[in-house]
Amino acid sequence: MLSVTTTRRAKRGMVREWRLHALSxxxxxxxxxxxxxxxxxxxxxxxxxxxxxxxxRASVYLKxxxxxxxxxxxxxxLTRVPGVTGARYVSSGDARAEFGREFAGHDAxxxxxxxxxxxSLELDVAPDMPDADLTDAVAKMKLLPAVDDVETYQSWTERxxxxxxxxxxxxxxxxxxxxxxxxxxxxxxxxLVLQRRRMEVEVLKLVGATDAFVRKPFVVEGGVQGALGxxxxxxxxxxxxxxxxxxxxxxxAALVGVEPSFLPWQVACGMVVLGGVLGAAASLxxxxxxxxx
Amino acid sequence: xxxxxxxxxxxxxxxxxxxRFSREAAQRPILVFEDVYKSYxxxxxxxxxxTLVIERGEFVFVTGPxxxxxxxxxxxxxxxxxxxxxxxxxxxxxxxxLRADAVPFLxxxxxxxxxxxxxxxxxxxSENVAVALEVLGLPPRxxxxxxxxxxxxxxxxGRGDALxxxxxxxxxxxxxxARAIVGEPALILADEPTGNLDPQLAIDVLGLFEExxxxxxxxxxxxxxxxxxxxxxxxxxxxxxxxxxxxxNGVASDExxxxxxx
Numbered sequence: 001m002l003s004v005t006t007t008r009r010a011k012r013g014m015v016r017e018w019r020l021h022a023l024s025x026x027x028x029x030x031x032x033x034x035x036x037x038x039x040x041x042x043x044x045x046x047x048x049x050x051x052x053x054x055x056x057r058a059s060v061y062l063k064x065x066x067x068x069x070x071x072x073x074x075x076x077x078l079t080r081v082p083g084v085t086g087a088r089y090v091s092s093g094d095a096r097a098e099f100g101r102e103f104a105g106h107d108a109x110x111x112x113x114x115x116x117x118x119x120s121l122e123l124d125v126a127p128d129m130p131d132a133d134l135t136d137a138v139a140k141m142k143l144l145p146a147v148d149d150v151e152t153y154q155s156w157t158e159r160x161x162x163x164x165x166x167x168x169x170x171x172x173x174x175x176x177x178x179x180x181x182x183x184x185x186x187x188x189x190x191x192l193v194l195q196r197r198r199m200e201v202e203v204l205k206l207v208g209a210t211d212a213f214v215r216k217p218f219v220v221e222g223g224v225q226g227a228l229g230x231x232x233x234x235x236x237x238x239x240x241x242x243x244x245x246x247x248x249x250x251x252x253a254a255l256v257g258v259e260p261s262f263l264p265w266q267v268a269c270g271m272v273v274l275g276g277v278l279g280a281a282a283s284l285x286x287x288x289x290x291x292x293x
Numbered sequence: 294x295x296x297x298x299x300x301x302x303x304x305x306x307x308x309x310x311x312x313r314f315s316r317e318a319a320q321r322p323i324l325v326f327e328d329v330y331k332s333y334x335x336x337x338x339x340x341x342x343x344t345l346v347i348e349r350g351e352f353v354f355v356t357g358p359x360x361x362x363x364x365x366x367x368x369x370x371x372x373x374x375x376x377x378x379x380x381x382x383x384x385x386x387x388x389x390x391l392r393a394d395a396v397p398f399l400x401x402x403x404x405x406x407x408x409x410x411x412x413x414x415x416x417x418x419s420e421n422v423a424v425a426l427e428v429l430g431l432p433p434r435x436x437x438x439x440x441x442x443x444x445x446x447x448x449x450x451g452r453g454d455a456l457x458x459x460x461x462x463x464x465x466x467x468x469x470x471a472r473a474i475v476g477e478p479a480l481i482l483a484d485e486p487t488g489n490l491d492p493q494l495a496i497d498v499l500g501l502f503e504e505x506x507x508x509x510x511x512x513x514x515x516x517x518x519x520x521x522x523x524x525x526x527x528x529x530x531x532x533x534x535x536x537x538x539x540x541x542n543g544v545a546s547d548e549x550x551x552x553x554x555x
Contacts, residue, residue, distance in 0.1 A: 005427045016415055200413045206371070207425040207472065208401035210394070 028229025083129035226279020341535030404473030
């Protein structure tokens with residue numbers, strides 16, 4: 001529990017050594033930005049993966065020469081497959097028109113050939129349909145004479161999953177780097193602060209302060225440095241995120257299928273708590289050997 | 294820190310042979326040095342078998358040439374150093390045998406004043422005095438009141454908000470004295486407190502210590518300034534060749550001139 005005296009001494013120390021503390025907070029913010037950016041990427045990739053893992057749809061692309069009778073028979077057969085809740089025919093022209101609406105104003109459409117938009121049956125798949133059942137059904141569909149290919153977005157989901165795993169690994173690595181940075185920056189700062197406040201420590205010990213009493217404000221200062229570093233990093237990331245989202249929002253949402261989102265509040269709070277705890281621990285570790293009086 | 298915890302860590306010995314309170318034990322000398330040895334270099338002891346007894350309420354000058362061990366004697370007492378051999382009994386407890394974590398509680402029973410003042414220059418006079426009470430965990434309101442009283446006693450009322458760095462040497466030493474007395478310790482140790490002051494200020498500061506002593510506090514005043522010893526007849530302890538030579542009636546007495554080569 002922090003006493004009024006400890007809090008006041010910590011505040012007084014931070015105010016009087018504000019330049020040193022500000023430099024330390026800035027250094028920590030840079031380290032936390034790296035970790036926060038990685039977590040931000042992981043958060044959005046994970047959301048995209050979730051979105052595509054439960055896309056609830058599949059596209060059955062039809063061969064160019066498929067007749068209307070073949071299509072009708074196929075649609076009737078597909079709607080009887082357990083897990084398939086609906087089937088909608090999209091002609092080649094409809095597909096081109098839909099693409100044109102989504103990417104209005106882009107010149108790319110004119111350059112695409114007729115085979116770029118094959119006719120398809122768009123299936124609505126129950127979100128709880130097991131992957132094994134869907135894979136089995138797809139294998140059977142591919143054997144049908146009118147079917148050219150089937151897209152279930154599973155490969156896309158798997159690629160995203162690989163990316164998320166890579167992002168998580170990178171975040172873990174960055175967390176270790178941040179840990180080392182916090183220990184080094186806060187440790188060095190507190191040793192420097194201790195050196196500058198050597199007389200204060202000496203006086204405290206001469207009037208009967210215990211080591212814990214002497215250390216407490218320094219530990220609080222280290223914790224505040226770490227927490228402020230994390231807060232600064234989150235604020236910086238938020239500004240960058242808003243700038244990037246303003247430019248890429250619609251294209252990214254259309255491509256990936258999800259709106260880009262910022263770090264969840266739990267992750268942001270976790271970073272601040274992590275910063276505070278690491279800062280306090282680093283400070284405590286660097287002050288083990290106090291001025292001997 | 295609550296007083297009860299203080300009592301756990303450094304408790305004056307107030308009991309006799311049994312477990313009950315003993316008036317006789319409570320009236321023992323406040324400070325006893327018994328055959329104390331201390332050396333910083335092998336073969337060159339600063340104190341060699343020094344023995345000294347100081348009663349409660351005494352004002353004692355400790356003097357001797359530079360390097361005679363005046364500061365060492367005080368440093369042993371507030372446990373900045375440890376004895377090589379012998380015992381130092383303060384309030385009946387052997388200071389030399391205290392555990393390291395009990396040392397802060399010993400120091401709360403002492404007021405220490407130094408030649409170089411040992412003030413934090415970026416703190417105000419009040420903050421420098423208050424620190425001695427903050428370590429005790431007293432409430433801020435009580436601290437403010439007692440700090441004000443202490444500054445008034447040393448003639449610095451109204452200077453509490455001034456930074457220590459802007460005070461004159463005499464004022465800084467007064468702040469240091471206020472810090473030493475604010476906790477109402479049993480014993481005040483002054484290690485050359487007038488060493489950095491001009492002669493008139495030195496006598497003023499000595500007067501301050503005498504006022505404190507008149508209130509019943511025991512004062513051990515280390516100095517090599519003979520003029521201070523002559524201001525009033527006080528008990529003088531001369532450190533010579535690592536031993537204490539007691540001159541109970543001060544420098545004006547015949548025994549002082551006969552026995553001491555100062």
